[in-house]
Amino acid sequence: xxxxxxxxxxxxxxxxxxxxxxxxxxxxxxxxxxxxxxxxxxxxxxxxxxxxxxxxxxxxxxxxxxxxxxxxxxxxxxxxxxxxxxxxxxxxxxxxxxxxxxxxxxxxxxxxxxxxxxxxxxxxxxxxxxxxxxxxxxxxxxxxxxxxxxxxxxxxxxxxxxxxxxxxxxxxxxxxxxxxxxxxxxxxxxxxxxxxxxxxxxxxxxxxxxxxxxxxxxxxxxxxxxxxxxxxxxxxxxxxxxxxxxxxxxxxxxxxxxxxxxxxxxxxxxxxxxxxxxxxxxxxxxxxxxxxxxxxxxxxxxxxxxxxxxxxxxxxxxxxxxxxxxxxxxxxxxxxxxxxxxxxxxxxxxxxxxxxxxxxxxxxxxxxxxxxxxxxxxxxxxxxxxxxxxxxxxxxxxxxxxxxxxxxxxxxxxxxxxxxxxxxxxxxxxxxxxxxxxxxxxxxxxxxxxxxxxxxxxxxxxxxxxxxxxxxxxxxxxxxxxxxxxxxxxxxxxxxxxxxxxxxxxxxxxxxxxxxxxxxxxxxx
Amino acid sequence: xxxxxxxxxxxxxxxxxxxxxxxxxxxxxxxxxxxxxxxxxxxxxxxxxxxxxxxxxxxxxxxxxxxxxxxxxxxxxxxxxxxxxxxxxxxxxxxxxxxxxxxxxxxxxxxxxxxxxxxxxxxxxxxxxxxxxxxxxxxxxxxxxxxxxxxxxxxxxxxxxxxxxxxxxxxxxxxxxxxxxxxxxxxxxxxxxxxxxxxxxxxxxxxxxxxxxxxxxxxxxxxxxxxxxxxxxxxxxxxxxxxxxxxxxxxxxxxxxxxxxxxxxxxxxxxxxxxxxxxxxxxxxxxxxxxxxxxxxxxxxxxxxxxx
Numbered sequence: 001x002x003x004x005x006x007x008x009x010x011x012x013x014x015x016x017x018x019x020x021x022x023x024x025x026x027x028x029x030x031x032x033x034x035x036x037x038x039x040x041x042x043x044x045x046x047x048x049x050x051x052x053x054x055x056x057x058x059x060x061x062x063x064x065x066x067x068x069x070x071x072x073x074x075x076x077x078x079x080x081x082x083x084x085x086x087x088x089x090x091x092x093x094x095x096x097x098x099x100x101x102x103x104x105x106x107x108x109x110x111x112x113x114x115x116x117x118x119x120x121x122x123x124x125x126x127x128x129x130x131x132x133x134x135x136x137x138x139x140x141x142x143x144x145x146x147x148x149x150x151x152x153x154x155x156x157x158x159x160x161x162x163x164x165x166x167x168x169x170x171x172x173x174x175x176x177x178x179x180x181x182x183x184x185x186x187x188x189x190x191x192x193x194x195x196x197x198x199x200x201x202x203x204x205x206x207x208x209x210x211x212x213x214x215x216x217x218x219x220x221x222x223x224x225x226x227x228x229x230x231x232x233x234x235x236x237x238x239x240x241x242x243x244x245x246x247x248x249x250x251x252x253x254x255x256x257x258x259x260x261x262x263x264x265x266x267x268x269x270x271x272x273x274x275x276x277x278x279x280x281x282x283x284x285x286x287x288x289x290x291x292x293x294x295x296x297x298x299x300x301x302x303x304x305x306x307x308x309x310x311x312x313x314x315x316x317x318x319x320x321x322x323x324x325x326x327x328x329x330x331x332x333x334x335x336x337x338x339x340x341x342x343x344x345x346x347x348x349x350x351x352x353x354x355x356x357x358x359x360x361x362x363x364x365x366x367x368x369x370x371x372x373x374x375x376x377x378x379x380x381x382x383x384x385x386x387x388x389x390x391x392x393x394x395x396x397x398x399x400x401x402x403x404x405x406x407x408x409x410x411x412x413x414x415x416x417x418x419x420x421x422x423x424x425x426x427x428x429x430x431x432x433x434x435x436x437x438x439x440x441x442x443x444x445x446x447x448x449x450x451x452x453x454x455x456x457x458x459x460x461x462x463x464x465x466x467x468x469x470x471x472x473x474x475x476x477x478x479x480x481x482x483x484x485x486x487x488x489x490x491x492x493x494x495x496x497x498x499x500x501x502x503x504x505x506x507x508x509x510x511x512x513x514x515x516x517x518x519x520x521x522x523x524x525x
Numbered sequence: 526x527x528x529x530x531x532x533x534x535x536x537x538x539x540x541x542x543x544x545x546x547x548x549x550x551x552x553x554x555x556x557x558x559x560x561x562x563x564x565x566x567x568x569x570x571x572x573x574x575x576x577x578x579x580x581x582x583x584x585x586x587x588x589x590x591x592x593x594x595x596x597x598x599x600x601x602x603x604x605x606x607x608x609x610x611x612x613x614x615x616x617x618x619x620x621x622x623x624x625x626x627x628x629x630x631x632x633x634x635x636x637x638x639x640x641x642x643x644x645x646x647x648x649x650x651x652x653x654x655x656x657x658x659x660x661x662x663x664x665x666x667x668x669x670x671x672x673x674x675x676x677x678x679x680x681x682x683x684x685x686x687x688x689x690x691x692x693x694x695x696x697x698x699x700x701x702x703x704x705x706x707x708x709x710x711x712x713x714x715x716x717x718x719x720x721x722x723x724x725x726x727x728x729x730x731x732x733x734x735x736x737x738x739x740x741x742x743x744x745x746x747x748x749x750x751x752x753x754x755x756x757x758x759x760x761x762x763x764x765x766x767x768x769x770x771x772x773x774x775x776x777x778x779x780x781x782x783x784x785x786x787x788x789x790x791x792x793x794x795x796x797x798x799x800x801x802x803x804x805x806x807x808x809x810x811x812x813x814x815x816x817x818x819x820x821x822x823x824x825x826x827x828x829x830x831x832x833x
Contacts, residue, residue, distance in 0.1 A: 040789060042608040050563045051607075121576070124567045177610060192618070193608060194789070195692070195781055228690060228779040232674055237689045240682055403557030403794045424566060432566045441561070 028524045029222040030503065033234045035248035037423065039227045042193050045176025046161040047113075047168075048120045054247060055197045055225050057516040060161025060182030063091065064152060065209050065517055067510050068269070070324060072152050075209045076105065076162060076183065086147025086464035093138040097207055099164035100187045107134040112165045114142070125154045146461060149469040153426060158515075183207065185218045185520055199223045211510035211517035219523045238263065244502040247514055249495035251308055251376070257497050264500050267493040268509055269322055272423040273315050274380060274489040277433075277444040279416050284350070284365065288484060293344040294417065295487035296337040297391040303383055303490050315488035318430060318480060322512060325427035325473040332481045334488050341391040350392065358392035369395035370418040372402045380489065381419045388417075409441040418444060419489070425512055427473040431460050434480055445485040455479050501525060529822055530815075537811050544811075545597070548803045549590045552796055558582060559606040559794045580606055582796075593800065602804075603797035607790070612801035615786060620768070620805070622692055623782040626701055626775075627767025633706035635760060638713025639749075645714065646721035646752075647744050657714065665711035673704045673777035690779035701778045705771055709763065716759050720752035727751075754821060761817025768809045 038053035046052060046060055063077040074080070077091040097105040111134050117126040128148035133141040142151075154160060167181035180188045185208075186199035201221050208215030226243060228234040231250045237243045239260060249257060249265060257265045276298065284290045300314035316333035319326035342352070350358040350365050358365040369388070371381035378399060385395045395417060400408060408414050422429060432438070435456060436448040455476040463469035480486075496514055498505055504523040511517055560576050577583050581592065596603060602612035645657040680700055681689045688697045724730060725748050733743045772784035783802055790798035822828045 040608075042605075042610070050565055121563060121565050121568070121572075123572075124565070192781070193610070193615075194785070226691070226779070230777050230779065233677070233690045233777055233779055236677055236682055240685070240689055242689050242691075401557075401792065403561065403792065404555070406561045407556035407558070426566075429566060437570055 028220070029224065030220045030245070030522075030524060031224040031226060031243040032245040032247055033228050033237065033243050034225050036229065036231070036250070037248070039229050040194050043176035044180035044188060044191065044197075046159050046163065047116050047122060049159070049176060050121050052158045053197075053225070054158075054513075054515050055186075055188075055199060055223075056158045056161055057184070058186040058199055058223070058519055059180050059184045059188050060158075060163060061097075061184050061207050061516075062157075062161055063155045065211055065511070066153065066156040067211055068322070068512055070322070072156060073210045075207060077155075080152075082465075084464075086149065087144045089142040089144070089151065090135070091140050091142070093140070094207055095138055097183050098204065099167070099183050100181045100202060101164050101167050103164050103166050105162070105183050106137050107140045108137075109162060109165055110134075110140045113162055116168070122159050125157075125159060147464040149463045149466045150426070150428065152466070184516065186223060189222075194227055196227060197225045199225075208520050209517060212520040213506070214520045218520050220519070223519075238497060238499065241499065241502075245496065245498035245505070247496050249497045251311065251492065251495075254311065254495055255309070262500050263497055264505075265495055265497045266505070267311065267495045269320070269512070270312065270492045270494045271320060271322075271425055271512055272421055272492050273318070273320050274419065274421045274492075275315065275318065276384065276487040276489060277418055277420060278485055278487065279413075279444070279446050280483075280485055281446040282413055282416055284348070284360070284367070285416060287348050289344045289348040290350070291484035293341040293348070293391060294388065294393060295334050295484045296341040296344070297388050297393065298384060298487045298489060299336045299338075299387050300489060301336065302387070303380060307379055307383060308490065308492070312493050313491040315491045317477065317488060318433075318486060319427060319477060320425070320491055323425070323427055324470045325430075325477050328474060328478050328481060332478050334481060334484070338391055345392060352392050356389070356392055357394055364394065365392060366394045366396060368398060368414075368416045370398050370400060370405060370408070370415055372405050372420075373399050377419055377421075384419060384489070406441045409444050412440045412446060415444065420444065427470075427477065428460065430473065430477055430480060431456055434485065447483070447485045449483065452476070452479055452483070526822065530819060533815050533818055537815065540811060541807075544807045545594055545804065546590070548800055548807065549593060550586070552799050552803070553586055553589070555791075555794070557794045559796060562607055562793045562795075593797075597804070602801040605790070605795050605798045607793045607795040608798060612797050615798060616783065616801055616805055619781050619783050619786045622780060623768045623771065623784065625698060626705065626771055626780065626782060629698065629702045630705035630709060630771075631760070631763060631767055633702055634709025634713050637706070638710040639717050639756065641710065642714035642717025643721060643744070643749050643752075646718045646725070646748075649718075649722060654718075658718075661711040661714050664707045665715075668773070669704055669708055669771075670773040670777050672707065673700070673774055676700045676704055677777070690777075692780045697778070697780075701771070701774050701780060704774050704777075712759060712763075713756060716755050717749075717752060720755045721748050724748045724751045754824060757817055757820050757824070761813045761820070762810070764809055764813025764816070768806055 034053050041051045041053040043049040044052070044056055044059055046056060061076045064072045064074050066072055076094050076097065078094050080089060080091045082089045093105070093107060099105060111132045114126050114129055114132045117123050128144050128146055128151065129142050130145045131143045133143065135141055161182055164181035167179065168175050171179055185202050185205045187202050189198040189200050191197045199222070201218050203217050205217045206215060228237065231253055234246055235253050235257065238246055254265060257263050278285045278291050278294060280286060280291065285294070300316065304310060304312055304314050313321060316335050317326050317328055345358060350360045352358050369381060369385055371377045381397055385397055388395045433442050434445065434447055434452065435443060436453050439446050439448070459469065459472040459476040463472050494513060502525060504525060506518055506521045509518050560573060560582070563576065564573060581589060593603065604611055605615060608615060641657050641661070645654045648654050677689050677700065680686050687699050688694065691697050730743060730748060733747060768783050771782055772788050775782040775785040783805060787799060787802040790802065
């Protein structure tokens with residue numbers, strides 16, 4: 001029996017050695033194109049950076065990762081607990097982890113890391129943490145100033161990748177530009193901002209999370225991320241084999257790419273949402289009935305079908321479908337209802353003429369509809385203009401560049417309606433866009449409401465646990481929906497494409513976008 | 526000649542001062558600021574105000590200008606707000622790419638343009654002239670981004686001769702150079718043709734014909750040489766364009782360059798970078814104009830005399 005067990009063990013070892021050598025033999029260079037939104041990220045410094053790209057998730061491990069279903073899974077932290085009052089967190093750290101420069105990762109790293117955020121643009125990530133205490137070499141305790149149920153979510157973001165203290169302090173302001181050192185599955189070899197980033201595999205890597213099949217070194221030996229701003233060029237690079245994978249595929253190119261032999265296009269739920277903020281302080285939208293009418297005039301299914309070929313989803317709340325706080329009562333969802341829109345305008349005193357246009361006391365119902373430059377924005381805006389006209393609202397379109405449009409919003413009284421989008425994965429986006437502290441921009445709706453402020457503050461600071469936070473943000477979200485301060489429009493999908501001859505990409509993406517957990521499992525043919 | 530050059534250089538000083546004021550004011554008068562681009566979701570108004578103060582954007586515009594100009598004359602162009610690097614480093618990273626692309630395109634358009642223009646003038650009103658002029662018309666009207674995509678489709682996708690994009694290899698320069706160069710060919714050829722036809726009607730050319738000098742010797746030795754004056758003027762004006770005018774081509778071919786850096790930074794209102802890039806372009810235009818003046822003075826003694 002002992003001999004059989006030994007042989008079995010020897011056989012298993014041989015098989016695994018063969019498999020590993022097989023993977024090593026096929027490991028090759030892979031070139032990918034970064035998503036358009038990530039082009040121009042200036043640094044790989046997660047502490048001070050405000051725009052980071054996906055390569056950051058490969059250089060740095062995080063304490064934990066978030067799955068597509070919003071659940072958390074340990075990476076540098078193996079387990080964690082929080083007291084009932086939310087005032088103390090204890091994290092157990094993964095043993096045997098080293099940075100790319102050979103420095104050990106341990107509790108002292110965390111004690112150095114958390115205070116580094118103070119005074120940076122990312123300070124809010126850790127501002128609820130009063131102190132970090134080293135319990136032992138692999139255990140730390142956070143004592144909080146106030147409960148922060150969003151702490152895990154923050155720690156799972158790219159901005160909380162853990163850098164090597166020695167390298168970080170040595171490089172000073174140049175950190176992230178001249179070099180970047182983490183514990184992740186890839187090491188930074190070179191970085192030319194706006195052009196390309198080259199990563200090489202960390203052969204000593206063993207920190208793969210539960211979200212990856214592969215817990216060890218990546219199958220890709222050398223990974224180049226190119227930054228190509230023009231979609232046509234990126235597509236032609238993929239078609240000719242100049243690159244192996246596009247991490248984002250624009251909606252206009254999806255059908256063309258799907259028709260190409262040798263290319264696989266995969267779509268997954270998106271993180272973006274198009275919406276139309278309504279300036280609540282400028283007539284006629286200071287009347288909630290008119291706001292509601294404008295919101296109900298937006299025909300989301302038509303936009304989804306005609307502009308996007310049915311790919312994506314209608315938006316009927318302010319949050320993307322993946323967020324738990326987006327699961328509001330059905331009757332509060334804002335959906336196309338032209339008859340109700342017309343009735344509301346009638347009730348508000350806006351009388352329809354024979355040609356369908358409306359006026360009140362001799363004033364025609366003509367409103368400003370702003371949008372930013374770019375084909376997609378202009379197309380959606382033109383459709384919405386037609387949809388508003390169908391209920392009697394004449395909208396005049398103005399196109400501005402993104403920086404100028406923000407400046408115009410800050411004048412507070414110049415705008416009425418606008419078409420905008422955001423890409424974000426946390427319900428606190430509601431606070432960003434509707435807080436009375438940020439009127440003009442980003443609160444384009446210019447909305448101040450005592451009840452809303454009470455609910456917002458409760459959602460932001462009055463929750464002790466994640467579940468409580470979900471409940472509080474859902475209540476705030478539901479109230480926002482009742483006031484028609486915006487009209488939801490459309491939720492795009494995310495798409496990526498790769499050459500089937502070159503790569504095998506996992507079918508299930510265990511994240512809200514393709515990042516480190518997926519890269520560990522990508523195999524080169 | 527030395528006196529001529531010194532005088533022209535001295536004239537550049539007030540021009541440079543005026544340009545620095547115009548650049549600074551234009552950049553700061555455009556609506557928008559860079560802070561919105563670096564502000565994270567969740568930042569409070571106080572945090573925004575702190576960022577504005579950190580970058581000195583809360584100072585009066587005149588104070589900001591004096592600070593920037595004072596540093597600039599000492600060679601410090603400041604640090605990029607969004608890109609978080611010294612502006613000089615960013616320009617140094619991108620300038621070689623712009624110079625390589627622009628100068629090769631200029632050489633291509635000069636050689637091919639002068640040759641095509643001269644041949645069209647020599648064979649004026651023939652099928653050759655009409656053919657060249659039709660091609661020139663096409664070349665000057667086709668947008669460069671579209672021409673670039675056509676080039677990629679033909680030479681990179683169909684024939685596979687060159688890479689689609691990037692700046693990793695020398696071969697990656699060929700298609701962008703052709704794309705930009707063809708636009709320049711049209712301009713240079715048109716100016717050369719018109720100038721040669723004008724010169725060809727002058728009395729001294731008639732006299733050379735009357736003396737029995739061969740046609741080719743007259744056309745290439747006398748007419749073309751005299752027709753180079755307007756061509757030199759056009760080429761000197763294009764030196765500034767070489768550095769910053771290739772934005773669309775840089776975009777299509779995913780190449781770095783000053784033009785792309787300028788447009789990206791302008792979209793994000795990264796003031797120090799925009800100011801640095803515009804200043805570089807202004808200096809290039811001024812030096813190009815100076816070079817053109819010197820070349821013209823070398824070719825025409827009347828210009829030198831006029832400056833005395």
